[in-house]
Amino acid sequence: MTTTTSPTTGSSSGGRNYPGYGRPLWQRLLIRRETAIIALLVVVIVVASAAVPHFGAPITYNFLLLDTAPILLIALPMTLVIITGEIDLSVASAMGLSSSIIGLLTQAHWPFPAAAAIALLVGLIGGAVNGLLVTRVGLPSLAVTIGTLALYRGLAQGLLGTTAVTSFPAFWTDLATSTLPGTLIPSVTVLIVVLALIFGALLHFTPFGRGIYAIGLSPDAAAFSGVKIQRTKFILFMLAGFVSALAGIFYTLRFGSARGDNATGLELSVVAAVLLGGVSIFGGRGALPGVLAGALLIGVLASALRLAGITSDVINVITGTLLVLSVILTSFLAWLQRMRLSAGRKRRETGGSASS
Amino acid sequence: MFQTRHSVRLAGVATLAAAAMLLAGCAASGGSSSGGSGSKNYAITFLPKNLGNAYFDTSDAGGKKAIAEFKGTYAEVGPATAAPDAQVSYINTLTQKQVGAIVLSADDQKAPCSAINQAQKAGVKVVTFDSDTAVGCRDLFINQATADGIAKVEVDMIAKQINDSGEIAILSASANATNQNAWIDLMKKDLAANHPNIKLDDVVYGNDDDQTSFDKTAALLQTYPNLKGIISPTTVGIAAAARYISTSAFKGKVAVTGLGTPNQMKAYVKDGTVTAFALWNPGDLGYLAAYAAKALIDGTITGKEGDSFKAGTLGSFKVGKDGTVLLGDPFQYNKDNIDQFNF
Numbered sequence: 001m002t003t004t005t006s007p008t009t010g011s012s013s014g015g016r017n018y019p020g021y022g023r024p025l026w027q028r029l030l031i032r033r034e035t036a037i038i039a040l041l042v043v044v045i046v047v048a049s050a051a052v053p054h055f056g057a058p059i060t061y062n063f064l065l066l067d068t069a070p071i072l073l074i075a076l077p078m079t080l081v082i083i084t085g086e087i088d089l090s091v092a093s094a095m096g097l098s099s100s101i102i103g104l105l106t107q108a109h110w111p112f113p114a115a116a117a118i119a120l121l122v123g124l125i126g127g128a129v130n131g132l133l134v135t136r137v138g139l140p141s142l143a144v145t146i147g148t149l150a151l152y153r154g155l156a157q158g159l160l161g162t163t164a165v166t167s168f169p170a171f172w173t174d175l176a177t178s179t180l181p182g183t184l185i186p187s188v189t190v191l192i193v194v195l196a197l198i199f200g201a202l203l204h205f206t207p208f209g210r211g212i213y214a215i216g217l218s219p220d221a222a223a224f225s226g227v228k229i230q231r232t233k234f235i236l237f238m239l240a241g242f243v244s245a246l247a248g249i250f251y252t253l254r255f256g257s258a259r260g261d262n263a264t265g266l267e268l269s270v271v272a273a274v275l276l277g278g279v280s281i282f283g284g285r286g287a288l289p290g291v292l293a294g295a296l297l298i299g300v301l302a303s304a305l306r307l308a309g310i311t312s313d314v315i316n317v318i319t320g321t322l323l324v325l326s327v328i329l330t331s332f333l334a335w336l337q338r339m340r341l342s343a344g345r346k347r348r349e350t351g352g353s354a355s356s
Numbered sequence: 357m358f359q360t361r362h363s364v365r366l367a368g369v370a371t372l373a374a375a376a377m378l379l380a381g382c383a384a385s386g387g388s389s390s391g392g393s394g395s396k397n398y399a400i401t402f403l404p405k406n407l408g409n410a411y412f413d414t415s416d417a418g419g420k421k422a423i424a425e426f427k428g429t430y431a432e433v434g435p436a437t438a439a440p441d442a443q444v445s446y447i448n449t450l451t452q453k454q455v456g457a458i459v460l461s462a463d464d465q466k467a468p469c470s471a472i473n474q475a476q477k478a479g480v481k482v483v484t485f486d487s488d489t490a491v492g493c494r495d496l497f498i499n500q501a502t503a504d505g506i507a508k509v510e511v512d513m514i515a516k517q518i519n520d521s522g523e524i525a526i527l528s529a530s531a532n533a534t535n536q537n538a539w540i541d542l543m544k545k546d547l548a549a550n551h552p553n554i555k556l557d558d559v560v561y562g563n564d565d566d567q568t569s570f571d572k573t574a575a576l577l578q579t580y581p582n583l584k585g586i587i588s589p590t591t592v593g594i595a596a597a598a599r600y601i602s603t604s605a606f607k608g609k610v611a612v613t614g615l616g617t618p619n620q621m622k623a624y625v626k627d628g629t630v631t632a633f634a635l636w637n638p639g640d641l642g643y644l645a646a647y648a649a650k651a652l653i654d655g656t657i658t659g660k661e662g663d664s665f666k667a668g669t670l671g672s673f674k675v676g677k678d679g680t681v682l683l684g685d686p687f688q689y690n691k692d693n694i695d696q697f698n699f
Binding site for chain 2: 053054057059060063067164173177251255256259261262264265302303307309311312
């Protein structure tokens with residue numbers, strides 16, 4: 001976990017007051033959205049284990065990881081996309097399309113790895129279409145991906161119709177629900193950890209990742225500093241398409257059922273997890289550990305509340321409230337800090353990112 | 357600076373505390389649902405395709421009534437919207453809570469199966485109703501009606517309503533609708549064998565679209581002036597046909613019957629356009645499913661062909677091929693009983 005916000009120095013003449021670095025390192029690491037979400041996750045797990053019967057059992061975490069695996073996977077590229085200030089709402093439809101394609105090819109007696117490879121390729125192409133429309137044509141990603149959300153879902157349902165393909169090789173379906181030897185940890189966790197490390201390294205430890213933050217904070221400044229904005233965004237949309245297709249394959253194998261309407265509405269869970277994890281929807285701020293904690297927090301809450309016998313409507317209300325509160329809290333803290341700073345220095349601070 | 361840090365920390369602590377209390381409060385009110393009366397675990401949970409669906413409200417109420425009769429613990433959980441995977445996390449949760457049985461209407465034939473297998477391994481009995489999973493993956497399926505039963509009740513109703521003689525037509529769903537075509541074939545055979553004075557003029561297709569079905573009804577009545585009855589084996593078709601006839605000169609002269617739902621048909625039954633129509637009774641379906649779950653928990657049946665069990669006021673039932681229990685003949689709705697139903 002490194003510090004994430006590269007401060008735009010602006011016109012700080014001689015004063016050397018970087019709002020983002022105004023406090024000692026340990027404070028900057030501890031008092032931030034990501035840490036708060038991780039702490040909240042731990043608290044919820046502890047409270048739920050104590051208060052909700054059956055929650056403490058190891059099998060809970062097996063179900064939990066299997067349930068949240070697609071969200072965790074897609075949240076990785078989604079975080080990068082949102083940090084650049086864009087969004088990709090077509091991810092769940094891309095999952096459905098990938099599911100339909102492996103279903104269709106399996107039905108046509110293709111070997112499973114070949115079918116999966118085609119599905120991944122289609123995911124990549126789908127992401128490239130989003131990327132092209134956003135970067136080359138210059139359309140807003142919200143509009144583009146709402147369009148492709150409908151388009152990819154339509155293709156998925158058109159390919160399979162109302163039928164469901166269920167004849168997948170047992171080896172692959174068993175693999176999707178298998179656990180690591182001697183534990184109850186699902187094997188898919190390995191995939192999540194590996195991808196999280198790759199995306200984490202990409203975002204936090206490479207010039208490419210610095211560029212992602214720079215684009216989100218100020219596209220103009222990024223362009224003048226030599227960040228290839230269009231290329232970066234294009235690559236990120238392709239990654240989102242690819243990982244969505246991968247999640248679609250996992251989803252299909254886990255349930256053993258390829259349907260055009262698989263994973264409908266999952267894009268909103270992904271965006272919710274990313275925002276809860278401390279990523280700013282306006283771009284430029286956020287970190288992967290927080291996002292992973294955000295996704296798990298939503299899953300843990302839902303799991304605990306289900307075990308406590310709460311109905312789905314109430315679970316949605318609680319998750320939604322939590323999300324709104326977390327967003328309000330950030331804005332409130334930022335506002336509070338601005339007030340303090342301006343009162344203290346009798347000078348108006350214009351930089352928005354006071355606390356992160 | 358010091359004050360700022362303090363307030364940040366305070367706010368963080370407040371959020372954590374609020375979330376913790378929220379969770380603890382919910383946990384307390386939820387309570388534990390396992391356990392039951394005596395030594396058998398009669399905690400039976402209904403898992404419909406989705407909550408807030410009047411059809412499942414009716415069927416689950418039937419289940420609740422049955423469970424109250426044998427002093428079990430009834431519960432109903434389910435997703436807000438039906439999706440292929442939506443029931444899986446609920447099945448998992450119920451497995452962890454060690455309920456005695458799950459009674460579900462499956463959203464997908466295959467998707468819940470691995471979760472169901474896990475539940476069965478943990479000793480939970482699984483009964484499907486209304487919509488089945490793959491045969492191997494549940495203990496029993498409570499089938500609402502067979503094709504034979506549906507075809508027969510529709511022919512019987514029209515024969516009674518037109519005194520077993522005259523011209524009729526069928527207003528179906530789409531030309532390639534599997535269920536409807538199977539029923540129509542059976543109806544044709546039944547008419548030829550048992551009702552020689554009834555002549556089937558035509559089969560038309562409204563594509564389960566309200567306006568198309570409405571127009572096709574109008575066309576039928578003009579093409580066949582001697583038409584005495586219309587059978588519509590689809591809920592969209594029967595409502596559209598009844599709507600057309602209720603506002604036309606044919607009201608009371610041309611009989612309309614078929615498969616419909618009570619709320620849709622209430623007005624036409626009351627104004628005399630429709631004498632009777634059929635569908636299964638979802639309340640009975642849920643009631644039977646609950647008793648089937650009880651018999652599985654008791655161990656008096658295992659779900660194999662030939663097993664038989666008692667289902668309260670509905671009487672005794674036998675398990676048929678593929679672990680299927682048939683509810684019985686479709687239920688006929690008429691002006692005397694339609695007000696008891698709300699779905």
